[in-house]
Amino acid sequence: MSSTTTISHDKLARLVGTPACPVLIDVRIDEDYTLDPRLIPGSRRRSHKDIETWMPELSGKRAIIICQQGKKLSEGTAALLRYNGIPAETLDGGYEAWVAASLPLVPVSRLPALDQKGRTVWVTRARPKIDRIACPWLIRRFVDPAAVFLFVTPAEVEAVADRFNGAAFDIENVFWSHRGELCTFDVMIEEFGLASEPLSRLATIVRGADTARPDLAPEAPGLLAASLGLSRMFADDLEQLEAGMTLYDAFYRWCRDATDETHNWPNRKPGA
Template sequence: MRIWRRVAAIGAVQLKTGLQILPYRDDLQEQVSWLIREVNNLGGEAVAVQCEKVEAVTNQQIEQLFQAQVDPEFTSIQEEARSLIDLMENRINETSNKELLAALQKLRKRCETVRERDFFPSGAAGKTLSVLDSISEQLRNPAKKTIPAMQLDPADFSGRIWVTRARPYIDRLGSAWLIKKFIDLDAQFLFLQTGEMPDLDRGQLPFDMAVGDFTHQGELITFEVLIRDFNLKDPALDRISELVRCIDIQEETLPDDAALLKTIIDGLVATRHDDHQLLKQANLLFDSLYAGFMKTLQG
């Protein structure tokens, strides 16, 4: 049992009894070599074989097997994280923010452990990190109030560096598109890893982060805050805003158009591992959505 637990711990998938499969990577090769040596020392027999394909199983099917092994773990982490929101809102048993942050940190460590076995990402890891980051911000800024609309002029925000968290999802992708198309045509974007902070002294503008004004305020998501503060009155934008909001607040039952947009965004996140390339593709998607809504509204 100890050997099987170690095989599972490195992320191997069982194709049939006695046959485990892993992607070929140097770090995994070393771990497999140690496992083989241990099995042989215990009187068993184990061998590793490198191959480009497995008979009767396509590469896509193999990737799906790996995803099916880790994605439920990401889902479980998301569910446990959302239970922290209930504790935070209801303060059950007077749970303190410090205790909630400690619980959140344990979930983040679990997520990182699972990511080590996420050899063929489906997008579940990115969504899980987004949930954890969102809850972390709520815990660290529990008293943040909705700020009145600032009535800002886009002309004052030309050629700026806009900063947000890495692995953007629906609200950050939509907000970045909104910034580039309607607020700062010369905008540059910087994506920060967990723990990194924007350099405000150098004029970097954070959005959808724990610092700065362009982030969730009360019931408004970042996309809505930008529309409000820059006074962007546009029915087509309002339609897009509704979709982004539905997905970002994770409504249990999404309208068909929001569900379709979510599926496309999930696909982009799963297949674009460079955040700038992800944003580039998302911009094309939002451009198309905007053009489609404009055409519909104009009759």
């Protein structure tokens, strides 16, 4: 009989990248983490020893706890959370089951340094259109749900990133930027180890819209139109980002689940 307090890796994989994904907490011991310093997409590192410190962050949320093999460490942590009124499950088989299933893993070496609240900080040009909304969506959904995004004057991006210990992106001559025909969104998918059929399909659409190549995907002009519309609806870049999250959530779910679905107004003759 399956447990109501565990989740399989395939079910979790369907949640990762969506707004419905629970908070993912990696409680592997340091020795196991050091041997393989990668994270299940969207998960954050926490110590079971400090549960009283980080437990308040989970108020009103659902959590999935991940340890090396899905045994005592995650079982105990999840049970303590449930005791304190927080719905919590464990990943069946733990981190090892996820690895064995060849599911994506984010190399921690690619993450910027964390701020005092354990968040990554990213800096880019103000007045975003496509890449500068797509990349934050990717980071929030697959890398760091709590990531901070600073939109600043173009000439100050690198200086602000340096002063505030962040990562500059989508400007020239930085690591997180266009490479050849690839846009920054493509680069992030590759560097963060997130390659998948749905994300690759979405990346083609983003690239087509961002680099004036509508021939790359029939959906690219639609993304361009929606993106330009959002940029005119919102004067505040952060408000635009929040609206853009829903836009990219929809495009991602289409890429993952609905590419074969069509829709047409019924053309029926009277009495048919």
